[in-house]
Amino acid sequence: MTKKTFLLLPVVLLFTACSNKDVQVNSNEIKTNEITLTYNEYKSLYESKNQKVKNKPIAKYEPIITPDEYKKLILTEDKEETTTATSSNNIEAPVKKQAFTDFYNEWKNVKYKMGGESKSGIDCSAFTQKIYKDKFGIELSRTTRTQVNEGVEVAKSDLQPGDLVFFKTGKTDRHVGVYVGNGKFLHSSIKGVKYTSLDKPFYKKNYWTSRRIIE
DSSP: OHHHHHHHHHHHHHHHHHHHHHHHHHHHHHHHHOOOOOHHHHHHHHHHHTHHHHHOOOOOOOOSSOHHHHHHHHHHHTGGGOOHHHHHTOOOHHHHHHHHHHHHHHHTTOOBOTTOEETTEEOHHHHHHHHHHHHHOOOOOSSHHHHTTSSEEOOGGGOOTTOEEEEEOSSSOEEEEEEEETTEEEEEETTEEEEEETTSHHHHHTEEEEEEOOO
16 A cells, blocks of 8 residues: 555656646746837827827817897796787887888878877877877877886987987977987978988987887
8 A cells, every 4th residue: 555655646746747837838928928018109009099089179168058049938938927018118120110111101291280199280299109009009198298208218329219309499399209210210390290310400409318118
């Protein structure tokens, strides 16, 4: 039994030695196959792979919703709260100008008449009152002295179509017309219904104030 044990021991050692040798060889082979890069080579490789990202421009900020879309959205949300009066007071300039043109064509042959309110004769404040009533559905008071207290005051330099323009034409006399754009206003003058320039010497000298009734 002892002899068999001594005989097996050299055989086991032989196989063990072979196994360790194989492991050592494989380990050397792995080390031999490793790739070693210098810093400059690694840097070059990294930059080439990421060139697209490196050169990608920074995207400009684009708003999700434009100002016009936002305004439309707000108006839609507030539609239920918008009153008829507010709607009638928010009228685009081209609509106003067309309304003035139509009204002028209807009244251009009417003469001036103090206290008049019809096509047989009409005064300045009745004329402005009728424009607002017929074309915009807005009720103005009857006289120049009361109309000057309506709406909000605006500077002459900020006039928009639809603004009322007032003049002190005498010691106690007052006159009113409707600004229509391009430096002109529409009114019932002593020469009848007509367009007149604000720069005309008489009206330029006697300009008083302006009031905004509609936006």
